[in-house]
Structure formats: structure tokens, C-alpha cells
Amino acid sequence: MATAKDRAQAKAGSGLNDDIGEQKRLELYRTQVVLREAEQRAYDLFLQNLVKGTSHLSLGQEAVAAGFAGAMKPGDLSFCTYRGHAHTLARGVPVEKVLGELMQRDNGLMRGKGGSMHLTSVDHGVMGSYAIIGAHLPIACGAAWRAQYKGDKDVSVCFFGDGTTNIGAFHEALNFAAVWKLPVIFVCENNLYMEYTPIGDVTAVPQPAADRASAYGLERILIDGNDADVVYRAAQIAFDKARAGEGPSLIECLTYRQSGHSRADPAKYRPEGELDRWKLRDPIKIYRERLLQFGVAERVIADIDAQVRKVVDDATEACKAAPPPPLDIIATDVYADGGWAWRN
Amino acid sequence: MAELTYRDAVIRGIAQEMSRDPDVVFLGEDVAKAGGVFKATVGLYEQFGPLRVRDTPISEQAILGAAMGAAMTGLKPIAEIMFSDFFAVCFDYIANEFPKSRYMSNGQVKCPLVVRTGNGAGSRFGAQHSQSVENWCMMIPGLKVVAPSNPRDVIGLLAASVRDPDPVIFLEHKSLYPTKGEVPDGEIVDTLGTAKVLRSGKDATICALALMVPRALEAAEKLKAKHGIDCEVVDVRSLVPLDTQTILGSVARTHRLFTVEENPRLCGWGAEIVSIVADEAFYDLDGPPVRITTPHIPLPAADILEDIVLPTPDRIAETVRRSLQS
Structure with a gap:
């Protein structure tokens, strides 16, 4: 578990102050509510067999996605895992596009050709969701290499879970990024479970990402991933470092996956009471209290909640009414000429 | 017209493309300062500098992943995997990432890169440094797979591969590196998919x-x-x-x-x-x-x-x- 020093570091950024400002806080709140409502809806639609295949939710982890997206500039790039709905939505991709892809409709983000695990919206800087654990860390390095080579000021941000820290590509990418001093930020969402197994049962160090940082000459950064203000501040520091040409950061965000691993997993592997304890630290609950502390009226918060719910309701209806993808896209975009021809 | 080795044709082919397009960059193990384990990249580091010709750690996944991220965002990387047998440790990129990103994203993601590799037997290196792995690649929809037999084709097909908008696996035969052939002067650009x-x-x-x-x-x-x-x-x-x-x-x-x-x-x-x-x-x-x-x-x-x-x-x-x- 986290050491006393870690707890101190984790709390350090959460003190009340007005460095963030009301406008940004309302944005961070709204983003978290969008993620919560859209993903809760995705779960309900899965149970109705309207979301097909699989689905990996980030319920309870919204502060990480919102905090980082809030600190990004247009042009910054996100690289996600199959648990990527939240990060995709946080960059402003419309709820209808995401739910449409999960429901395998023609209005989906990739018209049903990718599915829930591969959400991609290049126009929003979402450079893909990768379903092979660890694959996207080196890819994010490559995008950062391009920025470094061309003198572009964008930063690549790579989100992954605690389980990713035990695969080879994680270690290759961390070393590579450090040696090349790349403008990339590695964000580990430690939600305590590698699929169904507690991460502590299969990892040699207590903090799967933070405790590895020193191996790559990086600062050990462990933060409270359920407080969007803390995440936002840590993200800003890492972005500033990357844009200044000072290289990569590895940030471990302590959080908790309130949902199961995938589909309708009831997560019976949790110890009794664990979920309830974490719900006391629910990121949206924390942030609602934060807004009230800063004097935001309850009515303003309720308006945001209602607006978001309407967006999600409307998106749901639009997706239900949308047709499935047409058959003529089966063999398009295999190659750059738009087709699939492998012979003459 | 000049007589050139297959090895020197690799150097000339890469140099031709790097001279033409500043977005062409090159990375791999021992490729820069050492000039490549097969001496097939000698002089490129000196000619194009440390920003464009880069040595990497022994991290094949990082090499191919970085090539992909660079390709997706606007560069035209050439990545070297020293021996094609090593594809097995970075096959995720060859099988799952390069060839499927365009399709899965409904055409949003592009992946214009070339993976050069030393393929084939004849060097008495045994079962893990001698294989011919062209079939590992041929079976994957979304890839292009090229294997030149002579110096002229090395230059022309490499140029075509670099200019191609799709991911290309470029298989150089290790036993052909010292062989010689006539190569015309000036730029050579061939066409993929032509026997x-x-x-x-x-x-x-x-x-x-x-x-x-x-x-x-x-x-x-x-x-x-x-x-x-x-x-x-x-x-x-x-x-x-x-x-x-x-x-x-x-x-x-x-x-x-x-x-x-x-x-x-x-x-x-x-x-x-x-x-x-x-x-x-x-x-x-x-x-x-x-x-x-x-x-x-x-x-x-x-x-x-x-x-x-x-x-x-x-x-x-x-x-x-x-x-x-x-």
C-alpha cells in the first residue's frame, strides 16, 4: 500500500485554493458527469443486449480522464486502452458517436468497424484505443518523437491500467522515452485490479507504476486519482515539463473501478465492503462537494446534471433509431487506396 | 551505370529517400554510429545526422511502436529489425497494430512505414537467425510484403515502399548483401506488386x-x-x-x-x-x-x-x- 510519504504527496495537491477557477472546475465537473452518465447508460444497454460484444467501463475513475483532458490543449494526443470510453468522451467526442459504436450502428465513431475496444477520433486527438495490453505505450512514444523532430508543441498522453505495468512493452517504452527525452506522459490508472486479480498479488512492488519510475530515471509520482483537481494539477506539471523539452513523466493515479472488468462482470472477487468504502470517495461526489465549497450554487450543479442526462438520453434514442452499418463497408479501408485488393 | 553490392544498394536506397523527403527518418539497433550489423547502413548517420538516423535500445516493440506512432502523425519512418526472426518478439505491431489501424478506425488512421529486416539463411547462424519469415507477414491483411533479389530492385522497391501509404515489410536477404549487380545512375523508383x-x-x-x-x-x-x-x-x-x-x-x-x-x-x-x-x-x-x-x-x-x-x-x-x- 501507499507509504505515509505517498499519502502526503497524494494530498498535497488537493488543498483548497483558487488556482483552478470556477470555469475550469465546472468543465471538470461536467466532463465527469458525462463520463458517468454515458458509461452507466452503456452498462444498461449492455444488459438489454443493445451494446454488443464487450464493453469495459471506467465507472469510478472519471477524475483521471477529466483531469487530464482538462489540462490538454487542442492538438495534444490521447492514446487509450480498451477501457477507453471515458478518455474518448473526455476529449469531446459526442456521446452519440461512442454509444453508436458500442451498439454497432452506422452512426458509430467507426461505423461499427472497430467496436468498443478501438474507439478512435483523430479529429479530437484520440489516436486510438488499443486492445493489446501495452501496445500503445511505444506508439505514443512515436507520436512524441514526431513532435520532437518537427518542433511541434503537442504532447502525447498514454493512459493504461495497473496490469499494463507488468508487460514488456511498458518497460521498453519507459526506457525509450527517457533515453530520447520524449514529450510523452504515461498515466497509470491503478484501479487495484488486473482484470479479476488484485494487482498486488502479481506485482513485485507495492505501487506498480510509481515504484518502477526510478528504474527509468523518472520522478516517483503517486497521486489521488479520485480528485479531479489533484489530477488536473499533476497533469499541468507534466505537460509543462514535456513542452519544455524536459522529457517524459510517469504518473500513477490511485483510483478504483466501481464496475466489473468487462461486460456484466459482477466483480465477486472483491472483498466485502471494499466497494462501499471507495464509493465514499467517489470522484463525482468529491467534486460536487468541492463545487459547493467554492460557492457554486446547487442549482447550477443540478442544471449540469440535467443537461448531461438529456444529452445521453437523446444520444441513446438516436442510436436506437440508427441503422446497422451497410454491408458495402466490409472491405473498405484495408489499404490506403480505400479497398482490399492484394493481387491483380 | 555502376556495379553495386546489394548491401550498398540498401544504403543508396535509404539515402535517396531521405534526401528527397525530410519526413523520412530511420531507427534501429546499431544502425547509426555503428553502420548496421550487416554494414548496410554505413554513412547514413554521418550524412543525415543524429535527429534522422537514430540508434535504439534492444527493444523491438519500442522500435516498431515508435515507428507506428511517428507514421500515424506525419513522418515516414524506416525501422530496422536486425534479424527477421526477431519479428516474433514484436509481432503485435506487425500482426495487430500496423495492418488493422486503418480498417478499425474506418479510415481515420494511416500507417505509412517500412520495416526493413535481414531475412533468410546461408550464414550458418542456426534456427533463430536464419529463417525466411515472408509467410508470417503475407498472411496478414493490411500489410504489403516485398523481397528484392538484386541491387537495382533493392533501391527501386525500397523507394516504392517508402513512398507507399501502407505499412510495408521489406525483406532483405542476408546472403545477398555481398552480391553485385548493375545499377543505373540517378533516382530509381520501382512499382510494388510487379513481378x-x-x-x-x-x-x-x-x-x-x-x-x-x-x-x-x-x-x-x-x-x-x-x-x-x-x-x-x-x-x-x-x-x-x-x-x-x-x-x-x-x-x-x-x-x-x-x-x-x-x-x-x-x-x-x-x-x-x-x-x-x-x-x-x-x-x-x-x-x-x-x-x-x-x-x-x-x-x-x-x-x-x-x-x-x-x-x-x-x-x-x-x-x-x-x-x-x-
Whole structure:
């Protein structure tokens, strides 16, 4: 578990102050509510067999996605895992596009050709969701290499879970990024479970990402991933470092996956009471209290909640009414000429 | 016109493309300051500098992943994997990432990159540094797969690969690096998906790739000189896209088909060609198509053993003769 020093570091950024400002806080709140409502809806639609295949939710982890997206500039790039709905939505991709892809409709983000695990919206800087654990860390390095080579000021941000820290590509990418001093930020969402197994049962160090940082000459950064203000501040520091040409950061965000691993997993592997304890630290609950502390009226918060719910309701209806993808896209975009021809 | 080694043609091909386009960058293990383990990248670091020609750690996943991220966002990377056998430790990128990103994203993501690699046997390196892995790549939708047999094609096909908007696996044959060939002066740009008839003949078509091409040509000369058998030799050059028209056209003239493959037998590219010819030109054939391959075994290290398992000019010639005269 986290050491006393870690707890101190984790709390350090959460003190009340007005460095963030009301406008940004309302944005961070709204983003978290969008993620919560859209993903809760995705779960309900899965149970109705309207979301097909699989689905990996980030319920309870919204502060990480919102905090980082809030600190990004247009042009910054996100690289996600199959648990990527939240990060995709946080960059402003419309709820209808995401739910449409999960429901395998023609209005989906990739018209049903990718599915829930591969959400991609290049126009929003979402450079893909990768379903092979660890694959996207080196890819994010490559995008950062391009920025470094061309003198572009964008930063690549790579989100992954605690389980990713035990695969080879994680270690290759961390070393590579450090040696090349790349403008990339590695964000580990430690939600305590590698699929169904507690991460502590299969990892040699207590903090799967933070405790590895020193191996790559990086600062050990462990933060409270359920407080969007803390995440936002840590993200800003890492972005500033990357844009200044000072290289990569590895940030471990302590959080908790309130949902199961995938589909309708009831997560019976949790110890009794664990979920309830974490719900006391629910990121949206924390942030609602934060807004009230800063004097935001309850009515303003309720308006945001209602607006978001309407967006999600409307998106749901639009997706239900949308047709499935047409058959003529089966063999398009295999190659750059738009087709699939492998012979003459 | 100048005589150039296959190795020097690699250098000239990369230099030609890097000179043309500042977005072409090159990375790999030992490729920069050391000039490559096969000395096939000597001088590029000095010519193009440390920002464009970069040494990497021994991290094949990082090399291919970084190439992909750079390609997705606007560069045209050339990545080197020292030995093609090492594809096995970074196969995620070759099998899952490069070739599927465009399709899965409904055309949003592009991946214009080239993976160069030392492929093939003949160096007595044993089973993990000698394989011919073209078939590992050929079976994956979304990739292009190229294997030149001579210095001129190295330059022309490498240029075509770098300029191609899709991910290309570029297989250089390790045993061909010291071989020489005539290369015209000036820029050379070839076309992917084009086979070449290197020798005309009327009695049989022999399709070959990379190191098997000079061996097939030598076999054809022996067959003509000793037995009066006149073979047409087709250098397949590109497995994807595959120039089936050149192969079908040749079979229509000769009525017999042989493939010469360095890879182990099962699921070799020759099987695909035989299948296409059987489907589409069955009535052109005067006899069964025959595949000449390495047996389905790991490659042995000892020279006397390795020499026996690879198709040789004598084995090719003898197989063709027996088949035509039976």
C-alpha cells in the first residue's frame, strides 16, 4: 500500500485554493458527469443486449480522464486502452458517436468497424484505443518523437491500467522515452485490479507504476486519482515539463473501478465492503462537494446534471433509431487506396 | 551505370529517400554510429545526422511502436529489425497494430512505414537467425510484403515502399548483401506488386523470391545446357500485392509451374500461387504444379547441413527435369 510519504504527496495537491477557477472546475465537473452518465447508460444497454460484444467501463475513475483532458490543449494526443470510453468522451467526442459504436450502428465513431475496444477520433486527438495490453505505450512514444523532430508543441498522453505495468512493452517504452527525452506522459490508472486479480498479488512492488519510475530515471509520482483537481494539477506539471523539452513523466493515479472488468462482470472477487468504502470517495461526489465549497450554487450543479442526462438520453434514442452499418463497408479501408485488393 | 553490392544498394536506397523527403527518418539497433550489423547502413548517420538516423535500445516493440506512432502523425519512418526472426518478439505491431489501424478506425488512421529486416539463411547462424519469415507477414491483411533479389530492385522497391501509404515489410536477404549487380545512375523508383520475367523460356515457369532467384536462374542455365529444357524464371519480388497476371501469363506460355521457396514447406507463398494457378489456369497446365522448398524443419547451423536443406540450383534443376521427363 501507499507509504505515509505517498499519502502526503497524494494530498498535497488537493488543498483548497483558487488556482483552478470556477470555469475550469465546472468543465471538470461536467466532463465527469458525462463520463458517468454515458458509461452507466452503456452498462444498461449492455444488459438489454443493445451494446454488443464487450464493453469495459471506467465507472469510478472519471477524475483521471477529466483531469487530464482538462489540462490538454487542442492538438495534444490521447492514446487509450480498451477501457477507453471515458478518455474518448473526455476529449469531446459526442456521446452519440461512442454509444453508436458500442451498439454497432452506422452512426458509430467507426461505423461499427472497430467496436468498443478501438474507439478512435483523430479529429479530437484520440489516436486510438488499443486492445493489446501495452501496445500503445511505444506508439505514443512515436507520436512524441514526431513532435520532437518537427518542433511541434503537442504532447502525447498514454493512459493504461495497473496490469499494463507488468508487460514488456511498458518497460521498453519507459526506457525509450527517457533515453530520447520524449514529450510523452504515461498515466497509470491503478484501479487495484488486473482484470479479476488484485494487482498486488502479481506485482513485485507495492505501487506498480510509481515504484518502477526510478528504474527509468523518472520522478516517483503517486497521486489521488479520485480528485479531479489533484489530477488536473499533476497533469499541468507534466505537460509543462514535456513542452519544455524536459522529457517524459510517469504518473500513477490511485483510483478504483466501481464496475466489473468487462461486460456484466459482477466483480465477486472483491472483498466485502471494499466497494462501499471507495464509493465514499467517489470522484463525482468529491467534486460536487468541492463545487459547493467554492460557492457554486446547487442549482447550477443540478442544471449540469440535467443537461448531461438529456444529452445521453437523446444520444441513446438516436442510436436506437440508427441503422446497422451497410454491408458495402466490409472491405473498405484495408489499404490506403480505400479497398482490399492484394493481387491483380 | 555502376556495379553495386546489394548491401550498398540498401544504403543508396535509404539515402535517396531521405534526401528527397525530410519526413523520412530511420531507427534501429546499431544502425547509426555503428553502420548496421550487416554494414548496410554505413554513412547514413554521418550524412543525415543524429535527429534522422537514430540508434535504439534492444527493444523491438519500442522500435516498431515508435515507428507506428511517428507514421500515424506525419513522418515516414524506416525501422530496422536486425534479424527477421526477431519479428516474433514484436509481432503485435506487425500482426495487430500496423495492418488493422486503418480498417478499425474506418479510415481515420494511416500507417505509412517500412520495416526493413535481414531475412533468410546461408550464414550458418542456426534456427533463430536464419529463417525466411515472408509467410508470417503475407498472411496478414493490411500489410504489403516485398523481397528484392538484386541491387537495382533493392533501391527501386525500397523507394516504392517508402513512398507507399501502407505499412510495408521489406525483406532483405542476408546472403545477398555481398552480391553485385548493375545499377543505373540517378533516382530509381520501382512499382510494388510487379513481378519480373528474368529469363524467357517455353518449357516451364519457375517462380522464385530473393536468394532463390539467382539459384533458379542458375538451375535454368543448367537445364538448358544439359537437357535442352528451356525455363522461364519469374522473380515474384512482391508477395503483397501479388502480380498474379505475370505468373498466369507465364504459365499460359509454358504450361508447367514450379515454385522455389526458402521457407519451410507448410503454408509457403508458393502454395498460394499454386492454388491461384490451379483455380484460374488449370487447363493451361500440362502437369502438376511442383513446390521446391526447404523441408519442414528448423534450420540447422552447420554448413554441411544448412546447404542440404535449402533448395540448390542442382535440386531445382533435378526436380524440374524429373517432373518434365516423367
